[in-house]
Amino acid sequence: MPANIIGLSCHYHDSAACLMQEGRLAAVAQEERFNRRKNSPDFPLQALNYCLQAAGLSVFDLDAVVFYEKPYLKFARVLISHLRAFPRSYGSFRRTMPSWLADRLALPLVLQRETGFSGKTLFIKHHLAHAASAFLVSPFEDAAILTADAVGEWATMARGRGQGSAIRLTHEIHFPDSLGLLYTAVTTFLGFEAHEGEGKVMGLAGFGRPIFLEKIKSIVALRSDGSFAMDQSYFDFYSEDRMYSRRFVEFFGKPREPGAELEERHYDLAASLQAFIEEAIILAARDLHAQTKTPNLCLAGGLFLNCVMNQKILEETDFKNLFVQPAAGDAGGALGACAFVSHSLLNRPRDGRMDPYLGPEYPVSRAKRVLTNANLAFRELSDEELYRSVAQKVVQGQVVGWCQGRMELGPRALGNRSILGDPRNPAMKEIINEKVKHREPFRPFAPAVLEENAAEYFHLTQSSPFMLLAPRVRQEKKSVIPAVTHVDGTARVQTVSRGLNPRFWSLIHAFADLTGLPMLINTSFNLRGEPIVCTPEDAVSTFQRSRMDALVLGNLVVERGAP
Amino acid sequence: MPLIENLRRMHRGLTAALRRVLLPGCLFIAYFFGLGLTWIVVKLFKSRLLKPADVRARSFWHDADGYEPDREDCLRQS
Numbered sequence: 035m036p037a038n039i040i041g042l043s044c045h046y047h048d049s050a051a052c053l054m055q056e057g058r059l060a061a062v063a064q065e066e067r068f069n070r071r072k073n074s075p076d077f078p079l080q081a082l083n084y085c086l087q088a089a090g091l092s093v094f095d096l097d098a099v100v101f102y103e104k105p106y107l108k109f110a111r112v113l114i115s116h117l118r119a120f121p122r123s124y125g126s127f128r129r130t131m132p133s134w135l136a137d138r139l140a141l142p143l144v145l146q147r148e149t150g151f152s153g154k155t156l157f158i159k160h161h162l163a164h165a166a167s168a169f170l171v172s173p174f175e176d177a178a179i180l181t182a183d184a185v186g187e188w189a190t191m192a193r194g195r196g197q198g199s200a201i202r203l204t205h206e207i208h209f210p211d212s213l214g215l216l217y218t219a220v221t222t223f224l225g226f227e228a229h230e231g232e233g234k235v236m237g238l239a240g241f242g243r244p245i246f247l248e249k250i251k252s253i254v255a256l257r258s259d260g261s262f263a264m265d266q267s268y269f270d271f272y273s274e275d276r277m278y279s280r281r282f283v284e285f286f287g288k289p290r291e292p293g294a295e296l297e298e299r300h301y302d303l304a305a306s307l308q309a310f311i312e313e314a315i316i317l318a319a320r321d322l323h324a325q326t327k328t329p330n331l332c333l334a335g336g337l338f339l340n341c342v343m344n345q346k347i348l349e350e351t352d353f354k355n356l357f358v359q360p361a362a363g364d365a366g367g368a369l370g371a372c373a374f375v376s377h378s379l380l381n382r383p384r385d386g387r388m389d390p391y392l393g394p395e396y397p398v399s400r401a402k403r404v405l406t407n408a409n410l411a412f413r414e415l416s417d418e419e420l421y422r423s424v425a426q427k428v429v430q431g432q433v434v435g436w437c438q439g440r441m442e443l444g445p446r447a448l449g450n451r452s453i454l455g456d457p458r459n460p461a462m463k464e465i466i467n468e469k470v471k472h473r474e475p476f477r478p479f480a481p482a483v484l485e486e487n488a489a490e491y492f493h494l495t496q497s498s499p500f501m502l503l504a505p506r507v508r509q510e511k512k513s514v515i516p517a518v519t520h521v522d523g524t525a526r527v528q529t530v531s532r533g534l535n536p537r538f539w540s541l542i543h544a545f546a547d548l549t550g551l552p553m554l555i556n557t558s559f560n561l562r563g564e565p566i567v568c569t570p571e572d573a574v575s576t577f578q579r580s581r582m583d584a585l586v587l588g589n590l591v592v593e594r595g596a597p
Numbered sequence: 598m599p600l601i602e603n604l605r606r607m608h609r610g611l612t613a614a615l616r617r618v619l620l621p622g623c624l625f626i627a628y629f630f631g632l633g634l635t636w637i638v639v640k641l642f643k644s645r646l647l648k649p650a651d652v653r654a655r656s657f658w659h660d661a662d663g664y665e666p667d668r669e670d671c672l673r674q675s
């Protein structure tokens with residue numbers, strides 16, 4: 035039986051589609067990149083169409099579509115949760131029920147309506163999709179698995195083991211006890227947007243002291259096996275714009291208004307939250323290691339986009355090898371759903387290789403047409419000329435938009451839709467912020483370093499190809515790379531290997547030839563509040579609306595102000 | 598076919614208006630009569646549905662099930 039399997043995640047946040055053919059990842063993309071709405075929860079029609087197009091298939095060639103959760107189970111949880119919070123939950127009930135009734139409970143019909151697909155639609159549990167997304171594309175034959183996010187059906191966290199193509203999750207924590215929701219509640223308390231500001235809180239934490247840790251522990255009971263229970267009187271998961279209760283405000287003080295000045299207590303609360311989450315997850319990981327005795331750990335779920343915590347797991351538990359796939363959040367659920375059916379149900383062999391560059395790419399003819407239509411002069415260079423020319427621009431302090439080949443998966447740009455700068459320049463963070471990103475000044479920029487040189491600069495014991503580890507910068511190197519060293523002495527590292535991304539590797543190598551430093555600043559190619567660019571049109575539009583110095587589309591180079 | 602197009606547009610408008618009026622009403626009834634009555638019954642019988650976790654428990658991990666599905670199980674939405 036052939037096996038063209040599509041996995042879908044949607045209707046919460048970070049919709050995505052993923053195609054596996056004969057157990058091999060063929061295409062994967064997030065809907066936000068096409069509809070240009072960040073973290074879009076919409077049905078991923080454009081992402082699905084892209085996956086089919088990339089493989090030259092139509093929906094009639096699909097053997098199954100797999101959804102990343104069980105809608106009826108989740109609906110039962112939603113109803114019971116509204117019941118528990120009666121009558122406070124009326125606003126939430128009124129807001130969420132229409133989409134449940136119209137779309138979420140009728141996914142096969144939605145699929146048929148949107149795509150014409152009338153074949154088998156399969157459903158697997160949310161945390162099984164997460165677990166599969168981590169383990170089945172990992173290089174491990176045997177690994178412990180830990181998943182954690184806001185909430186799936188009932189589970190908010192799960193643990194177990196993967197062996198061969200089999201996954202066995204043995205324990206879970208149930209809603210409303212959720213580390214993901216705790217993190218989001220504090221994120222909204224600190225004036226940032228839910229599902230968007232969590233990374234900002236992680237950056238903020240580096241500036242604070244964990245002086246509220248005991249206070250957090252007094253409202254979240256934590257056990258030595260990493261399990262926990264939250265005092266729900268401090269939280270309100272049914273309000274429209276915040277997730278904490280009046281009691282939480284009485285306990286921690288006035289919440290920060292969005293955009294208001296950050297005070298010391300905000301930094302300290304972020305640091306305390308980060309410390310608590312790290313402690314809980316490290317306890318859970320240690321307990322899991324004691325049970326499984328395997329040196330390998332696979333992590334998935336939105337909580338594990340927290341690279342600072344991932345690093346601590348590696349440093350403070352007995353696990354030797356960590357694997358987190360690049361779309362650890364809900365977008366990765368699409369990947370996990372089709373990986374589970376392909377490998378665990380249909381027994382297609384695993385290849386143990388996660389290639390994140392499986393999004394769309396566009397022909398040079400289209401890039402030329404877009405540039406010509408935008409009246410932008412460009413030069414077409416050979417590969418070697420391109421690497422040298424771009425490296426020289428970065429050395430000169432320029433900020434370069436770099437758009438190459440197939441788009442990467444996940445929230446972090448991994449060298450195919452990136453903005454690049456010089457990590458040696460202490461002012462580069464401000465320059466990139468002023469010219470393009472307009473991010474909060476407390477957020478660090480990440481280094482992309484040649485894999486073979488990573489250990490010279492960072493206390494890194496394994497590769498970090500998806501920018502999901504934050505090791506300490508070696509003391510003697512901090513002054514060498516000030517633009518990527520966070521205030522706490524860590525850096526959110528991407529290790530770049532020649533095998534996985536030869537063009538990005540060659541560019542960094544060219545920069546090293548000029549400077550002796552095998553590293554670039556790598557931040558996502560987008561403007562604040564927008565998704566990462568996908569098409570040449572998106573890249574040109576972003577270039578024109580920013581003050582970036584140069585834009586590179588494949589081998590075409592555009593310089594600002596060039597005739 | 599402007600007439601058919603106009604009729605379609607009217608139909609769409611009417612449906613949208615009805616939805617705007619009826620949906621909140623239906624949801625109000627479903628919430629306060631459906632969930633509300635259930636809430637009273639559950640309160641009266643002190644069901645575990647409304648009880649929070651026992652904070653004295655030695656561990657808050659629950660045994661997991663439904664994580665080793667076969668093809669038949671995967672066809673179900675629950």
